[in-house]
Amino acid sequence: MVMNKTSKCGLRSKSFFENGKGKNFARPVIVVRKLTKDLFLGIPTTTTLREDNDYFHKFKYTTYNNEVLNVSALILQVKVFSIKRIMNKIGMINKEDFKVIVEKSKNLFGPT
Template sequence: MVRKNFDEWNKMKKKIDRKSKGRFYHEGEVWWCNIGLNIGNEQHGDYINFKRPVIVIKGLSLMTFFAIPLTTSQQEHKYRFDVGLIGGKQAKAIISQMKVVDTKRLSQLICVLAEDLFQEIKKAIKDLF
């Protein structure tokens, strides 16, 4: 079991929060995002940079949006949706882990999803409810 370094994440979180503004985004984009460390089985970033790729699903305001984290785990699960190659790695969207994210957490644009794939993911989200 890997020990989570919440103290290091707290330092980074304070630095991210001090940013004067976030990034401009579009729905359907995939970004590296400072998700951080979370509790229990909540999806979190890696243990070094606290980052994970996310899909921008729905803009809520200039500064917030619904994000779906991605995983490279190929484990089958009814709430994981195959999105193909992202940044050179096979990825799945973890639709059960959708959350609101501030644009200050965005660090680097990875790619833009094909429109048909983006619509399939949105349909999978609707089917979840």
């Protein structure tokens, strides 16, 4: 899989997620960074809107089916995913929201 600047902030469905929807329990994940050829750092999202704070970020994105979705990024659940679990690319978030999400995730690892 080739990752470029635009696909870094793409939302992708990951199969077999515990709390996902549909027959495959798919859940959209924000691809934050490619780590190796097999792994990437991702942040799961939810359609249950959460209050904006250090652990959640509300945003809208447009899917490739031109559907506008309101979702929250679950920044506290940042984790490493295998690219084998990616089902498909479903949309893109804007750069401003992506920058905020990355900044909030960096703050999780900084000194308190």
